[in-house]
Amino acid sequence: MLISKNVRIGRIISGTGRYAALDLLICVAAFLVNEYVVSRYFVFPAVIPTILGTALAFFVGFNNNQSYDRWWEARKIWGAIVNDSRTWARQIIQYTTSSESLSEAELLSLRRIAVKRHIAFLYALKKNLRKSGVSEHDKFIDPEEFAYVEKDMNVPNAILSYQSKLVEDLYKREAIDGFQFMEMNRMVVNFCDEMGKSERIANTVFPTTYNYYTRSFIWIFIISTTMVTANSIGPWSVLFGALVGYVFLTTHSVGQALVNPFEPLPTGVPLDQITRTIEINLLQMLGETDIPEPVQSVDGEYVL
Template sequence: MLLRQGLTTYRFFKITWKLDLLMIGLCTAAYFTDTYLLPKMVVPATLPTLIGTAIAFFIAFNNNQAYSRWWEARTIWGALVNDSRSWARNILTYCNTDTSFDDTELKKLQRKMVFRHIGFLYALKAALRKIPSDEFAKYLTDEDAKKVTGYANIPSAILDLQAADLQLLSEKGVVDGFRFMQMNGMITNFCDSMGKSERINNTVFPTTYVYFTRLFIWILVILVTMAISEHIGWPSIFFGWIIGFVFHTTHINGMSIMNPFELQPAGISLNSITRTIEINLLQMLGDGAIPEPVKAERNGEYIL
C-alpha cells in the first residue's frame, strides 16, 4: 500500500516509460500517414472531441469500480484486525477456571487457539496472494498441521479446528452458553471475512471494459494527432502524446488497484496487517518472542 501522496521519479518513469515510447511512435506514424500517405483526408476536430468525452466516462466507471474493490478489501481486513484482538481477548478472559478442567491443560488450549488464529491469518494471506507458503504452520501444532495439509482451503480447515476446540470448552463448562454463542459468532465473522476476500480475489474485473477502454484511447491518440497535424505540422506528435498520456495514466491509476490482494505497491498491505495482528496477540499471551513490524519499502514509499 502506498504511503506517500506523491510518486517518486523512479516510480513515475517505471509506470509510464514503455507507454510513452509506444504513444510517441504511434503519433509519429499517424502524423506521417496523414501528411504524406493521406494528404487529402481531413479529420474533423469534433470526432476526437466526441470520442474523448465517451472515453472519459469509461475511465471514470473503471476507476470507480476498481477503487470500490480496493476499499472493500481494506475494510474487510480492518474488521479482521478488530475481530482478531477480540477473539484472543475472549479466549484468554472468558474461560471459567472453576471447573474440573485442568488449569494447565486449559492454558495450553488457550495458547493453542490464539496461535492457531495467527496461523489462520497467514494461511489466508498466502491463499489470497496465490503464493505457496507454509508460514502458517509454525503457529500450528504438528497434529493440526497434518490435519489441514490435505485441504484445498487451509484457512477454512483451521476455522474447523477452532470450532471443535470451542465446542470442547463448552462441553467442559469452561465457556457458558452466552459466551459460546459470542465466540462462535466471531468464528462466523472470520469465515465471512474470508469469503468476502475470496469473492473479490476470484471475481475478474469485466475484461471488455478494460480492453475497449484501452483500444478507444489508442484510437483517440491517432485521431487527435491527425486532426491537428493539418494546422500545426510536426508538433502534433507532441500534443497527441500529451492527450494520450493523460488518458492512459488516468486509466492506469484505476487499474493498479483493481486487484487489491496482489503483491504490488498499490495493493492492500497484507504483510503489515498480518504482522500487526501477530504482534498484538503474542503480547496478549505474554510471549517473549515478539517479531518486528513490517518495514516500508523503498525509503518509506510503500508497505506490503
C-alpha cells in the same frame, strides 16, 4: 500501500514508461499516416477527438470508480479481520475459566492454542490470496494439525474447523457457558465470512471487456487527436497527441493498479503489514515476550 507523498521518478518510469513509449510511437505513426495518406483524401474532422474525449473521460472514470471500490472494500474486509482477531483473543483470554473437567494448566494451554492458531489462519489466508508459495502458518500450529490441514483444498477453512471444535470443547468442558459459546462462535462465523469475501475479490476477474475496450478507445482517441492537430501544426502534433494520450493512459493505469488489491503490488492492500500487526497485538494480549518487529516499508516508499 504507497506511503510516500511524492511518486519516485523510478516508479513513474516503470509504471508508465511502456505506455509512454508506445504512445509516442503510435503518434508518430498516426502523423505519418495522416501526412501521406489521409490528408490526400480529406481533412480529419476536428469534432471527433472532442466527442471521444468526453466519452472516454466517462468510461475511464467508471473503471477507476469500480477499481477504487474493490480496493477499499478489500481494505475494509481486512480492517474487519483486525477487529475480530482482537475480539477473538480477548474473549478467549477473558471469558474462559477452569472447571471440574478442565484444569487451569489445560485452560492456559488451550488459550495459547486458540490464539496462535488464529495467527496461523491469517497467514494461511494471506498465502491463498496472494497465490504465494511461502508458508508462514506452520510455526503457529502443531505439526500433526499442519499436515492435516495442508491436505484440504482450502487450508484456512480447514483451520477454522479446528477453531469450531475448540469452541465446542470449551463449551462441553464448561469453560464457557451458552452465552459465551454464542459470542465465540459468532467470531468463527465472522472469520469464515471475511475469508470468503477476500476470496471473492481475489478470484473475481474485473470484467475484461471494460478494460479491453476502454484501452482500445484511448488509442483511437490518441490517433484522432494527432491527426486533427497535424492538420494545423504539422509534426508537432505528435507532441500533443502523445501528451493528451499520456493523461488518459496514465489515469486508466492508476485505476487498474487497484483492481486486484490482494496481489503483492506496491498499490495493493498491505497484507504483510496487517497480519504482522495482528500477530503483535495477539501475542501481547497472550503476555508473550518474544514479539516480532512491525513490517518495514520498502525504501520508505511502500509497504506490502
